[in-house]
Amino acid sequence: MSDFDPRSVIAKKRDGHVLDNGEIATFATGLADTTVTDAQGAAFAMAVFLRGLRESERVALTRAMQDSGRTLAWPEGGPVIDKHSTGGVGDCISLVLAPALAALGARVPMISGRGLGHTGGTLDKLEAIPGVTTDLSAGRIGAIVGETGCVIAAAGPDIAPADRRLYALREESATIESPDLITASILSKKLAEGLDALVLDVKTGSGAFMQRKEDALALARMLKHTAEGAGCPTAALVTDMNEPLASAAGNALEVARVLDLLTMADIDNRLWDLSLALGGALLVRAGMAADREAGAARLRRVIEEGRAAERFAAMIAAQGGPKDILERYREILPRAAVIRAVPPAAPGFVTAIDTRRLGEIVVMLGGGRRRQEDRIDPAVGLSEIAGIGQHVGPETPLAVIHAASEESFMAAAEALQGAYTIGSRPLPEPPLILAEL
Numbered sequence: 001m002s003d004f005d006p007r008s009v010i011a012k013k014r015d016g017h018v019l020d021n022g023e024i025a026t027f028a029t030g031l032a033d034t035t036v037t038d039a040q041g042a043a044f045a046m047a048v049f050l051r052g053l054r055e056s057e058r059v060a061l062t063r064a065m066q067d068s069g070r071t072l073a074w075p076e077g078g079p080v081i082d083k084h085s086t087g088g089v090g091d092c093i094s095l096v097l098a099p100a101l102a103a104l105g106a107r108v109p110m111i112s113g114r115g116l117g118h119t120g121g122t123l124d125k126l127e128a129i130p131g132v133t134t135d136l137s138a139g140r141i142g143a144i145v146g147e148t149g150c151v152i153a154a155a156g157p158d159i160a161p162a163d164r165r166l167y168a169l170r171e172e173s174a175t176i177e178s179p180d181l182i183t184a185s186i187l188s189k190k191l192a193e194g195l196d197a198l199v200l201d202v203k204t205g206s207g208a209f210m211q212r213k214e215d216a217l218a219l220a221r222m223l224k225h226t227a228e229g230a231g232c233p234t235a236a237l238v239t240d241m242n243e244p245l246a247s248a249a250g251n252a253l254e255v256a257r258v259l260d261l262l263t264m265a266d267i268d269n270r271l272w273d274l275s276l277a278l279g280g281a282l283l284v285r286a287g288m289a290a291d292r293e294a295g296a297a298r299l300r301r302v303i304e305e306g307r308a309a310e311r312f313a314a315m316i317a318a319q320g321g322p323k324d325i326l327e328r329y330r331e332i333l334p335r336a337a338v339i340r341a342v343p344p345a346a347p348g349f350v351t352a353i354d355t356r357r358l359g360e361i362v363v364m365l366g367g368g369r370r371r372q373e374d375r376i377d378p379a380v381g382l383s384e385i386a387g388i389g390q391h392v393g394p395e396t397p398l399a400v401i402h403a404a405s406e407e408s409f410m411a412a413a414e415a416l417q418g419a420y421t422i423g424s425r426p427l428p429e430p431p432l433i434l435a436e437l
Helices: 006-014 021-033 038-051 055-066 093-103 122-126 138-148 161-173 179-191 213-229 251-262 269-285 292-304 307-318 325-332 355-365 406-418
Strands: 081-085 108-112 150-154 197-204 234-240 338-342 348-353 381-383 399-403 420-423 433-436
Touching: 006 021, 006 038, 021 038, 021 055, 021 161, 038 161, 038 179, 055 161, 055 179, 055 213, 081 093, 081 108, 081 179, 081 269, 093 108, 093 122, 093 150, 093 251, 093 269, 093 292, 093 307, 108 122, 108 138, 122 150, 122 251, 138 150, 138 307, 150 307, 161 179, 179 213, 197 213, 197 269, 213 234, 213 433, 234 269, 251 269, 251 307, 251 325, 251 381, 269 292, 269 433, 292 307, 307 325, 338 406, 355 381, 355 399, 355 406, 399 406, 406 420
Parallel strands: 081 197, 108 150, 197 234
Antiparallel strands: 234 433, 338 399, 348 420, 381 399
């Protein structure tokens, strides 16, 4: 390392040349141990942003950042598997899939993130349950997986530290949008879990980061090929985010919808269908199902039989939450001070939704973050969200707003009406799965 000059790597990529594995690995080590300066890390990010990476370079960068810290190792047992979503509104599939997959004998060490901007974070949703902690040591992650089959936890400082540093520098250097760096960032943390298989849910539409289908397809291909190049069998689905996935958006409200589904009390069809599709594709890659339909049938069975709910309850208890979450979740989860429905300005059928705007309303209410350091209110958000094709009017509102005050309710209500397009005729609901790779 003493003879290594980070400037040579930056200049080589700046000039459009291909970096070799050793150069990439050494640069990633320098990011992790800070021998690469902030200025050099930002310059590298800009060089990649402008010049791009070949597939071999993306694989090398992913592996190097994965290996820059601790990687989880597992004893003999069921396959170690996980899923990743590129983010959306009302997307609480991780809370459904982790326990359902565990109930089938898989091990699911789900390293997740917090919400930022209009998209919700899985950790924030889980922490809406009183007592739950997601900041767990690697040893505790392994112990909980051994006990319950699944865990949902934050990436500690020893997981992919090179990525943690590079991500912060990407924010500072306006290079967040680089598909190559997005791919390496996502996969370095996931593959540090020691996975045998992975499924990716790449969103597109008005509530997604990738609003154009062709951009989402390109990212899905890049993620899949890079993950498989790094040795992890991977499926990727491109899915619709032109409306919220569940009929709720907001941390405690989404947890309630997940528990409604797991206990079979009430089911959001889109949430149910996509959970089974993603899980089914993952079971195929893990060698646990012959095809996606067979995998979906296995998942449907463990949910209907209550075994997935039991795993969820065991995971919550192991992470510090209440032991009676299944029986008392409606009273355990926090409630907002103001809960009131918002009708449309005129009755009709929902023909379009600005789904990103719905996510921004949750942030406006205090249920999300504009900056990493922001605190969130787990009780606020939207429930009973009307979907595309649904008739709305005085008795069937656009949504129910859960707010901390009358003032925040009024601001959210005005924004909510502006997020909906209402027509005189119903439109068919858009397809949920747009492509499978």
